[in-house]
Amino acid sequence: MPVxxxxxxxxxxxxxxxxALTSVITRSGNPSSLHGSGRRARATVEAARETVALAAGxxxxxxxxxxxxxxxxxxxxxxxxxxxxxxEPGRTRILVSSVEHAAVQDTVEWLEKHExxxxxxxxxxxxxxxxxxALKKELDDGGANTVALVTCMWxxxxxxxxxxxxEIVALVEPYGIPVHSDAVQAFGSIPVNFKESGLxxxxxxxxxxxxxxxxxxxxxxxxxKLTPVQHGGGQERTVxxxxxxxxxxxxxxxxxxxxxxxxxxxxxxxxxxxxxxxAAVRHAVPEAVLRGxxxxxxxxxxxxxxxxxxxxxxxxxxxxxxxxxxxxxxSTGSACTAxxxxxxxxxxxxxxxxxxxxxxxxxxxxxTSSLADVEAFVAALPQAHARAKLAGMAAHQSSIQTASTx
Amino acid sequence: xxxxxAMSGGVDSAVAAARAVDAGHDVVGVHLALSRMPGTLRxxxxxxxxxxxxxxxxxxxxxxxxxxxxxxxxERFKEDVVQDFIDEYAAGRTxxxxxxxxxxxxxxxxxxxxxxxxxxxxxxxxYAKVITDADGNPELHRAADWxxxxxxxxxxxxxxQLKHSMFPLADTPSKAEVRAEAEARGLSVAKxxxxxxxxxxxxxxxxxxxxxxxxxxxxxxxxxxxxxVGGHTGANQFTVGQRRGLKLGTPAxxxxxxxxxxxxxxxxxxxxxxxxxxxxxxxxxxxxxxxxLPIAEVATGAEFDCYAQVRAHGDPVPARAFVTEVMDDGVxxxxxxxxxxxxxxxxxxGQTVVLYQGSRVLGQATxxxxxxxxRPEIP
Numbered sequence: 162m163p164v165x166x167x168x169x170x171x172x173x174x175x176x177x178x179x180x181a182l183t184s185v186i187t188r189s190g191n192p193s194s195l196h197g198s199g200r201r202a203r204a205t206v207e208a209a210r211e212t213v214a215l216a217a218g219x220x221x222x223x224x225x226x227x228x229x230x231x232x233x234x235x236x237x238x239x240x241x242x243x244x245x246x247x248x249e250p251g252r253t254r255i256l257v258s259s260v261e262h263a264a265v266q267d268t269v270e271w272l273e274k275h276e277x278x279x280x281x282x283x284x285x286x287x288x289x290x291x292x293x294x295a296l297k298k299e300l301d302d303g304g305a306n307t308v309a310l311v312t313c314m315w316x317x318x319x320x321x322x323x324x325x326x327x328e329i330v331a332l333v334e335p336y337g338i339p340v341h342s343d344a345v346q347a348f349g350s351i352p353v354n355f356k357e358s359g360l361x362x363x364x365x366x367x368x369x370x371x372x373x374x375x376x377x378x379x380x381x382x383x384x385x386k387l388t389p390v391q392h393g394g395g396q397e398r399t400v401x402x403x404x405x406x407x408x409x410x411x412x413x414x415x416x417x418x419x420x421x422x423x424x425x426x427x428x429x430x431x432x433x434x435x436x437x438x439x440a441a442v443r444h445a446v447p448e449a450v451l452r453g454x455x456x457x458x459x460x461x462x463x464x465x466x467x468x469x470x471x472x473x474x475x476x477x478x479x480x481x482x483x484x485x486x487x488x489x490x491x492s493t494g495s496a497c498t499a500x501x502x503x504x505x506x507x508x509x510x511x512x513x514x515x516x517x518x519x520x521x522x523x524x525x526x527x528x529t530s531s532l533a534d535v536e537a538f539v540a541a542l543p544q545a546h547a548r549a550k551l552a553g554m555a556a557h558q559s560s561i562q563t564a565s566t567x
Numbered sequence: 568x569x570x571x572x573a574m575s576g577g578v579d580s581a582v583a584a585a586r587a588v589d590a591g592h593d594v595v596g597v598h599l600a601l602s603r604m605p606g607t608l609r610x611x612x613x614x615x616x617x618x619x620x621x622x623x624x625x626x627x628x629x630x631x632x633x634x635x636x637x638x639x640x641x642e643r644f645k646e647d648v649v650q651d652f653i654d655e656y657a658a659g660r661t662x663x664x665x666x667x668x669x670x671x672x673x674x675x676x677x678x679x680x681x682x683x684x685x686x687x688x689x690x691x692x693x694y695a696k697v698i699t700d701a702d703g704n705p706e707l708h709r710a711a712d713w714x715x716x717x718x719x720x721x722x723x724x725x726x727x728q729l730k731h732s733m734f735p736l737a738d739t740p741s742k743a744e745v746r747a748e749a750e751a752r753g754l755s756v757a758k759x760x761x762x763x764x765x766x767x768x769x770x771x772x773x774x775x776x777x778x779x780x781x782x783x784x785x786x787x788x789x790x791x792x793x794x795x796v797g798g799h800t801g802a803n804q805f806t807v808g809q810r811r812g813l814k815l816g817t818p819a820x821x822x823x824x825x826x827x828x829x830x831x832x833x834x835x836x837x838x839x840x841x842x843x844x845x846x847x848x849x850x851x852x853x854x855x856x857x858x859x860l861p862i863a864e865v866a867t868g869a870e871f872d873c874y875a876q877v878r879a880h881g882d883p884v885p886a887r888a889f890v891t892e893v894m895d896d897g898v899x900x901x902x903x904x905x906x907x908x909x910x911x912x913x914x915x916x917g918q919t920v921v922l923y924q925g926s927r928v929l930g931q932a933t934x935x936x937x938x939x940x941x942r943p944e945i946p
Contacts (some may be wrong), residue, residue, distance in 0.1 A: 479684060
C-alpha cells in the first residue's frame with residue numbers, strides 16, 4: 162500500500178460512511194416518489210439533511226444537497242450574483258479572494274466574461290491570508306453599493322491558510338451584502354458552524370470528510386435569495402434540481418457525524434503528524450520553505466492536515482514523480498490543466514515568483530494517516546529531493562551541448 | 568534499463584513503448600505538454616498537444632500497465648522551438664522546428680531531466696535505428712522502412728544523446744505493421760490518423776501565422792540581374808523555390824515562370840529568377856554536429872564521399888564533403904563544405920543538410936549559404 166499524503170484531494174471512505182452506504186445502496190426508491198419505496202428513500206435523505214445540518218451548525222431547511230463542492234460553489238456564486246443583480250442592476254461587483262479554488266475563481270471569471278460582472282480580486286499577504294484592509298477599502302465611500310456578493314474560502318486547499326471569515330462577515334454585514342464561503346477544506350477539519358459564522362452561503366463536500374465523491378451541499382440561509390443554475394424538478398428548495406443520491410447522502414451524514422464528533426481529538430492527532438512532517442522536511446532539506454502560516458506561531462490559522470513546501474531548484478512534478486515511484490503519494494497542490502502542473506495562482510498571489518512556485522509540494526493528512534506514514538515519507542524524501550534537485554528546473558536551458566549551443 | 572517513453576498520444580510512440588515493455592525494460596510513459604493552453608480536442612492534422620492526445624497517451628499507458636505522467640515543457644518549447652522558428656524566418660532562413668524540438672526538447676531538456684531522475688534512456692516512436700558497437704559507441708542509421716525513415720530529423724543528435732536514445736520501431740517493415748500491432752495489442756490509437764504540419768500552427772497556415780509574429784514591410788522583388796521586377800509586402804513571407812503569389816509586374820525576357828532564388832531580409836529584398844538558377848550544387852554549413860563518433864576525415868579535413876539530404880522526405884543525392892575549422896570570436900568552429908554531384912532545387916539557408924554513408928547518418932549542419940557553381944553571385 163502506498164503512503165497516501167493527498168487527503169486534501171480526496172480522503173478514503175470512513176467506516177461509518179461505508180456502513181451507511183452499503184446498507185442503503187441496494188434499496189431502490191426515488192426520494193421524490195410518493196409510494197413506500199419513495200418514502201423510505203425520502204426518510205433517509207431527510208435524516209441525512211438533519212444530520213448534516215447538525216454537524217455544520219445549520220437548520221435542516223438550510224441544507225441544499227448538490228453533486229459536490231464545485232456545484233455548490235457555482236450555485237452560490239452565480240445564483241447570488243444573478244439574484245442580486247436582478248434586484249438591483251447596479252450591483253455587479255464581486256469581491257473575491259485571489260486564492261480561491263478553481264470552482265469559485267473560474268465561476269467568477271465566467272460571470273465577468275458573460276454576465277457583466279466585475280471581479281475585485283482581494284490580495285493576500287505572504288502567508289495567504291486575505292487582506293481585510295483591501296476588503297474594507299472596497300466597501301467604503303459607497304463602494305458597497307455596487308457589490309453583489311463577497312466570496313472567500315474558509316481555508317485554502319493548497320497552503321492550508323484559514324481565512325478570517327468572522328472578521329470578513331463583520332465588515333460586510335452592516336451593508337447587507339451576502340457572503341459566501343467555500344468551506345470544502347475546512348469542514349470536518351476545524352470547527353465550522355454555519356449559523357455562528359453569519360455567512361449567507363457555504364459550500365461543503367462529502368468526499369473530503371470520508372464520504373463518497375459526487376455528494377455535497379450548499380448551506381444557504383433561509384432568507385437568502387438565489388437564482389437556480391440548473392433547472393428541472395426543483396427537488397432542493399426549488400433552487401437545485403436533480404434526483405438525490407440517497408445512499409451517498411446517507412454516507413455523507415455518517416461521515417459528517419463521525420468527523421464532527423471526533424474533531425477535537427483528530428485535529429490534535431493529525432496536527433501532531435503534520436508537525437512531524439514539517440520538522441522532518443526542515444531537517445532533511447533545510448532550504449525548503451514552509452508556505453502558509455507557521456503552525457508553531459498560529460496553530461489555529463493553518464489546517465491541521467496541511468503541510469506545504471517549496472523546494473528551491475526542484476520542479477514539483479519531479480518530486481511528485483520520485484515520491485510516487487517510492488510509494489509516497491503527494492501533490493504539487495495546484496490545479497492542473499490536462500494533468501500539467503502550472504505555477505500555482507495561490508503561490509503567485511502570495512508573492513512568489515514562477516520558478517519558486519514551480520517547486521511546490523503539498524503533503525496532506527487525514528483520518529487514515531499514521532506515524533508509519535510519516536516515517537515512510539521521511540525515509541523516501543532525502544533521495545527523492547536529491548534527484549529532483551539534480552533534475553533541476555526543466556523550464557531552464559538544458560546543459561546538454563548540441564549544434565545550436567556551440 | 569529504466570526507460571522513459573515519450574508519448575505523443577499517437578500510434579507510433581504507443582507501440583514503441585509497448586515494445587520497450589516487452590523487451591523487459593522498466594518503462595514509464597511521459598507526455599510532454601508543449602502548449603500552455605492546450606486545446607481540448609484534436610482538430611485537423613495535428614497529432615499532439617491537445618488534452619485528447621494526452622488522454623490517448625494515458626489510455627495507452629493504462630493498457631501497457633505502466634505509470635503515466637504529464638511534464639510541462641511549454642516554456643522551453645516556446646523559447647527553444649517556437650521563438651527560434653520565428654527568429655529564423657525573420658532572418659530570412661527556413662528552419663525545421665521538428666528537428667529543433669528533437670535537438671533541444673526531447674533529447675536535451677527531457678533527456679537531461681530523465682537521466683537526473685534515474686532513467687537510462689528516452690524511447691520515442693521515431694523510425695530510425697541506433698546501432699551500438701562493441702565499445703558502446705552509438706551510430707544512427709536509417710530505419711528499415713526508408714519510406715517512413717525519420718533519421719533526417721534525428722540527424723542533429725550527438726554521441727551523448729544517442730547513447731541514451733531508444734527507437735523500438737527501427738526494424739519495422741512498414742507503418743501498416745505498426746497499426747496492426749497496435750490493434751492486436753488493443754491500443755485505442757491504432758487507427759488514429761498520422762500527424763502532419765507544424766504542431767504549434769493549428770490550421771497549417773504557416774505564412775498567416777508568421778505574418779502575425781513578424782513585422783512585414785513593403786520591399787522590392789528583383790531579378791537575377793538586380794533589376795526591379797515587382798514589389799512585395801514583406802520578404803519573410805517567401806520561401807526559396809516558391810513560384811506562386813509573386814505577382815510580378817515585369818514579365819521575364821523569355822516569358823517563362825520565375826521562382827524565388829533568395830531572400831535578403833537585411834535589404835528586405837526578394838530575388839527571383841528562372842528555374843535553372845534554382846539548381847544548387849554547393850552548400851556551406853554551420854552549427855555542425857556528428858551523430859555518434861565523427862568519421863576519420865572530420866579531423867583530417869580530407870574530402871569524403873557521402874549522400875546529402877536537405878529535407879525530411881527529400882531524396883538524398885551523392886555528394887563530396889570536407890570540414891574546415893574556422894576561427895569565430897576566438898573560438899574554433901567547424902564549417903561543412905558540401906559539393907553535390909547532382910544539383911538540388913529549392914535549398915534555403917536555415918535548412919539542415921544531413922550527411923549519410925549508406926544507411927548511416929554521419930552528422931548534420933545548418934545551411935548558411937547555397938549556390939550554383941554555374942552562375943555568378945547574384946548582385
